[in-house]
Amino acid sequence: xxxxxxxxxxxxxxxxxxxxxxxxxxxxxxxxxxxxxxxxxxxxxxxxxxxxxxxxxxxxxxxxxxxxxxxxxxxxxxxxxxxxxxxxxxxxxxxxxxxxxxxxxxxxxxxxxxxxxxxxxxxx
Amino acid sequence: xxxxxxxxxxxxxxxxxxxxxxxxxxxxxxxxxxxxxxxxxxxxxxxxxxxxxxxxxxxxxxxxxxxxxxxxxxxxxxxxxxxxxxxxxxxxxxxxxxxxxxxxxxxxxxxxxxxxxxxxxxxxxxxxxxxxxxxxxxxxxxxxxxxxxxxxxxxxxxxxxxxxxxxxxxxxxxxxxxxxxxxxxxxxxxxxxxxxxxxxxxxxxxxxxxxxxxxxxxxxxxxxxxxxxxxxxxxxxxxxxxxxxxxxxxxxxxxxxxxxxxxxxxxxxxxxxxxxxxxxxxxxxxxxxxxxxxxxxxxxxxxxxxxxxxxxxxxxxxxxx
Amino acid sequence: xxxxxxxxxxxxxxxxxxxxxxxxxxxxxxxxxxxxxxxxxxxxxxxxxxxxxxxxxxxxxxxxxxxxxxxxxxxxxxxxxxxxxxxxxxxxxxxxxxxxxxxxxxxxxxxxxxxxxxxxxxxxxxxxxxxxxxxxxxxxxxxxxxxxxxxxxxxxxxxxxxxxxxxxxxxxxxxxxxxxxxxxxxxxxxxxxxxxxxxxxx
Numbered sequence: 084x085x086x087x088x089x090x091x092x093x094x095x096x097x098x099x100x101x102x103x104x105x106x107x108x109x110x111x112x113x114x115x116x117x118x119x120x121x122x123x124x125x126x127x128x129x130x131x132x133x134x135x136x137x138x139x140x141x142x143x144x145x146x147x148x149x150x151x152x153x154x155x156x157x158x159x160x161x162x163x164x165x166x167x168x169x170x171x172x173x174x175x176x177x178x179x180x181x182x183x184x185x186x187x188x189x190x191x192x193x194x195x196x197x198x199x200x201x202x203x204x205x206x207x
Numbered sequence: 208x209x210x211x212x213x214x215x216x217x218x219x220x221x222x223x224x225x226x227x228x229x230x231x232x233x234x235x236x237x238x239x240x241x242x243x244x245x246x247x248x249x250x251x252x253x254x255x256x257x258x259x260x261x262x263x264x265x266x267x268x269x270x271x272x273x274x275x276x277x278x279x280x281x282x283x284x285x286x287x288x289x290x291x292x293x294x295x296x297x298x299x300x301x302x303x304x305x306x307x308x309x310x311x312x313x314x315x316x317x318x319x320x321x322x323x324x325x326x327x328x329x330x331x332x333x334x335x336x337x338x339x340x341x342x343x344x345x346x347x348x349x350x351x352x353x354x355x356x357x358x359x360x361x362x363x364x365x366x367x368x369x370x371x372x373x374x375x376x377x378x379x380x381x382x383x384x385x386x387x388x389x390x391x392x393x394x395x396x397x398x399x400x401x402x403x404x405x406x407x408x409x410x411x412x413x414x415x416x417x418x419x420x421x422x423x424x425x426x427x428x429x430x431x432x433x434x435x436x437x438x439x440x441x442x443x444x445x446x447x448x449x450x451x452x453x454x455x456x457x458x459x460x461x462x463x464x465x466x467x468x469x470x471x472x473x474x475x476x477x478x479x480x481x482x483x484x485x486x487x488x489x490x491x492x493x494x495x496x497x498x499x500x501x502x503x504x505x506x507x508x509x510x511x512x513x514x515x516x517x518x519x520x521x522x523x524x525x526x527x528x
Numbered sequence: 529x530x531x532x533x534x535x536x537x538x539x540x541x542x543x544x545x546x547x548x549x550x551x552x553x554x555x556x557x558x559x560x561x562x563x564x565x566x567x568x569x570x571x572x573x574x575x576x577x578x579x580x581x582x583x584x585x586x587x588x589x590x591x592x593x594x595x596x597x598x599x600x601x602x603x604x605x606x607x608x609x610x611x612x613x614x615x616x617x618x619x620x621x622x623x624x625x626x627x628x629x630x631x632x633x634x635x636x637x638x639x640x641x642x643x644x645x646x647x648x649x650x651x652x653x654x655x656x657x658x659x660x661x662x663x664x665x666x667x668x669x670x671x672x673x674x675x676x677x678x679x680x681x682x683x684x685x686x687x688x689x690x691x692x693x694x695x696x697x698x699x700x701x702x703x704x705x706x707x708x709x710x711x712x713x714x715x716x717x718x719x720x721x722x723x724x725x726x727x728x729x730x
Contacts (some may be wrong), residue, residue, distance in 0.1 A: 093569070094544040095537065096729060139547060139569055171564040185547045190656055196587030229601060278625075282646060286556045288653075290645040291598075296637045319667045340667070370633075394643070426631075434591055503657050 085112045086203075087192070089131030091148065093140040093166070101135050101164060104194040109119035109204055119143025123151045131159045133203060134188075136181070138165040138172065149179035162197060164189050220526040229303070230341030231318075234325065237284065239277075242334060251316070268444075270302040270333045280322055285337045287324045294319055300339060315322030315344035320461055321436040341424045366440040368418055369425035374447075377439030378499075381449050385499040388492040394511040397506045398448040399488045400424075400465060403518040408473050408483060416476035417444075423474045431465060447506075455491035456521055462487040468517065484519035486510060532690055532718050533658070539572050541725050542694065546570040549654025550696045550709075556650045557643070557698070561624040564701040571695040576686050580712075582679040592616075594636060594673040595680045596644040599666035600652045603708075605720050607713035609648040612677050613640055620703040633673055644668060646707055647698070659724050677708075688715045 088111045090101045098115050114130040116122035120143045125131055132163060138145035147164060152159050163176045164191035166187040173184045183197045210439040225232060225244040234243035239506060242249065246258040252259075254267065265273045279290045292300065294317040303316040311326045319342050325334040366373040372380075382396070388395045402408070404422060428438050441447035450458050469485050488510025495511075507525040516522065536540070545546040547570055554565035575582055592615040599608045618636050619625075625642065629635045649665065658664040671680055713721060 094540050094547070096541040096544045097547075097727075100544075139567055142567065166548040168551050168555045168569050169558045169564060170555075171558065187551065230592070278642065279645075282556070282560060282642075284557060286650070288556055288649040289665060290642070291665075292641060293668055293670065295670055296641055319668070321665075430616075448642050454574065486677065 084111045085161045086130045086132050087112050087114065089116060089122065089125050089134045089159075089179050091116040091119070091125070091131075091134060091145075092137035093118050094137075097164075097189075099186065101194075104189045104191050106191065106195045106204055109198075117143075117147065118175055119148045119151075122148050125159075126152060126157050126159050127155070129158075129173060131157075133198075134159045134161045135164050135185075138163060138167050138176070146175065146179060149176060149181055153180050160203065161203070224331070224392060229341070229343070231337070231339040232422065233264075233339070235264060235280075235335050235337065236350060239280075243336075248301075248373040251306070252301065258354050258509070268301055271300060276300075280335060280373050283322045283324050284332050287326070287332055288323045289324070292320045294342055300337075301490070305343070310313070310340065313347050315343075316341050317343045321502070362513065369440050369446075371422055371425050371428070372437060372439040373444065374439050374512050377437055377441075377447065377449075378495055379438055380437050381447075381503075382499045384449055384451060385492070385502060389494070389496075392494070393452060394454040394492060396450045396455060396489055396491045397452045398458060398462050398501055399441065399447045399506045399510045400428075400462070400485050401514070403484045403486055403489070403514075405483075412476060412479050414480060416474075416479055416481065420474055420481070421478040424483075424485070427468055427472065428465065431461070445510075447503075455489065458489045458491060459521055462489050466519065466521055486513040487521040488524065489512055489521060490524035499510060529601075532692075532715060534572075534574055534718075536720065537729055538722055538725050541729055545655055545658050545709075546572065546651075546694050546696065548658060549651045550698075552654040553650035554698065555649050556646050560642075560646055561621075563624060563702070563703060563705075566699045568697050573693050573695075574690055575693045576690050580693075581604055581678050588683055591677050592674055593677045593680065594640050595671040596640055596648075596668050596674065597671050598644065598648050598668040600656075600663040601666075602656060602663035603720075604660045605661060605663075605713065605717040607717060609710060610653055610671070610680075610710040610712070611640075611648060612642045612680065612708040612710070613705045614644065616698070617673055617705040617707065620700075620705050624703065624705075636673060637670065640670075640673075641668065643707070644650075647707070651696070651709060651711070659728075661670075661720075661724075669726065685686045692718045692721070693714050 090098050090113060092098050092101065102113055114125055118140045126134060136145045136148055137186045149161060153159065161181045162183045162185060163181045164174065164185045164187060168186045174185060182201055185193050185197055194206065229247060232243065232245040233241060233248060233249040236242055240261050240263055241259045243254040248256055259267065265271055280290060282288050283290055299315055299318045300320050305314055305316060321338040323336050324332040324464045324516045325336055327333050341450065364372060384395055387393060405417065408420055434437055435451050437447045438446060447511060450461060466485055466487055469483065473480050473482050488506045490502060490506035490509055505524040509522040513520045513522040550567060550570055554567055558565050593612045594615060595610060595612050597608055597610045618631060618639060621639050622631055625633065625638060625639060652663050652665060692713045696708065696709045699706050
């Protein structure tokens with residue numbers, strides 16, 4: 084069955100870039116969210132088994148999304164994809180339960196490496 | 208040379224260009240040892256590349272402060288970022304004499320410098336390159352302009368010693384605020400701050416110490432003020448501060464904070480470390496004032512009261528109607 | 529002169545490129561100062577030369593600042609970066625940088641140059657890297673110390689009518705450090721940049 088992947092970023096360009104970076108041959112259904120509020124809704128609706136999450140977003144930022152996931156105990160594996168690459172930011176999101184951190188700009192290689200490392204991508 | 212377009216034979220040309228280009232080029236390794244020293248550097252320093260090679264930069268040129276230089280250079284090594292110094296912050300890195308008896312108008316060569324990271328094959332930065340530009344002409348011209356007219360504007364606005372507004376520049380702002388508060392009843396306050404026994408500071412420690420006291424106080428004031436407040440050097444050792452949207456009680460609070468800050472502050476003057484106190488007079492705007500001058504007189508009365516009361520205190524002007 | 533404009537998609541793309549570049553710059557600043565830099569969403573706008581001051585937030589205009597400007601150019605695309613540094617920030621900056629000297633105009637200039645080297649350099653490099661352009665940087669120029677932000681932006685007889693401006697507002701967590709980085713491109717650069725952007729968007 085296809086994995087539900089949610090790409091949550093306020094930039095349509097970044098969403099497009101992210102989608103392009105998904106490994107070829109990975110059986111997924113891709114959903115999009117334009118800010119944190121939409122993102123949390125999509126995760127509640129089960130569209131975010133794997134979430135690629137931006138940090139700097141209007142309305143609700145990435146940190147807020149991580150908090151909501153934790154608070155509501157939502158089933159989502161979150162990979163933060165952010166331009167904010169300060170060591171502090173990486174530590175903060177890990178503490179909030181993010182599985183991995185990818186530095187923007189994203190590319191196929193980085194995405195594949197992380198997905199493989201955490202066993203999300205197998206055999207594809 | 209990473210560029211694949213450069214043939215081996217061309218390197219010979221590049222070396223020639225490097226030697227003859229009219230900017231200084233120096234390559235340093237991680238221990239600040241000189242690895243490359245071009246013709247410009249040789250000509251102006253009189254040190255040949257053979258003698259410069261492998262020497263630590265600071266050993267060869269004691270005019271370059273080690274700590275200062277490292278503060279600029281370390282980010283280049285560690286963060287792979289370029290850094291720059293300009294003649295305005297430091298006139299020169301290398302003390303090279305003026306070499307033009309006819310057209311040169313400065314005793315030394317003013318310099319801008321860039322420091323750029325040089326990546327090795329494994330992408331780490333083990334070397335940096337210094338590029339030295341002779342900007343004497345620019346600096347001399349700019350200095351001319353500054354002394355001729357640019358600083359005029361500043362001179363007209365700022366007190367030279369304290370870098371606060373001078374009184375002529377401050378008075379119209381004060382008058383505006385007076386009218387505004389009269390018109391819409393907005394609370395504002397005038398605070399006069401006077402250094403206690405300032406004459407004694409000058410007499411006992413010298414005028415330089417007196418200047419340092421005023422400079423330090425002005426600096427402390429600047430840190431405490433909001434953007435909307437205006438401070439000036441009112442008279443010799445008196446500062447005036449206009450606080451907008453501030454009632455009498457808040458103004459007294461502000462004044463007390465300044466007073467206590469000053470009381471505990473130690474002022475470093477050449478050869479001395481001293482402390483001073485200030486007396487402060489506060490006058491909140493009143494509908495009864497019919498001119499800015501009357502408001503100033505009120506604050507001045509309060510200040511006198513503070514002085515007579517034994518100094519190092521704040522007095523609020525009480526209006527008796 | 530044809531009217532230069534950017535579409536909503538292009539604006540979004542510029543914003544994202546800036547976002548990544550400012551993140552890289554913030555990372556370097558954070559390492560330099562050992563502090564956390566708060567990153568907002570960068571503002572991308574086409575502005576008229578008469579409204580250069582519109583490029584920064586209203587709250588910033590009536591503020592005493594010191595300013596440094598630095599040009600950059602690569603592959604026929606040129607612009608200038610302007611760093612407006614709030615004067616009230618110097619004290620905390622001096623503490624974070626371990627600056628020992630007196631905090632007068634010269635001391636402030638030292639600190640200003642250190643911060644602007646890192647912020648401007650990293651930001652310009654970051655944008656260039658994503659566009660595959662190597663930008664060369666000119667020497668920084670001090671535009672003024674203890675001036676009103678508005679006055680700095682107002683002065684100057686600009687040679688352009690309308691251009692692309694990117695504003696990034698950096699603040700530091702827990703300390704009082706606040707600055708604005710403004711990137712302005714020349715008019716003809718915007719035309720070229722838009723082409724590069726369209727290629728990325730394709």
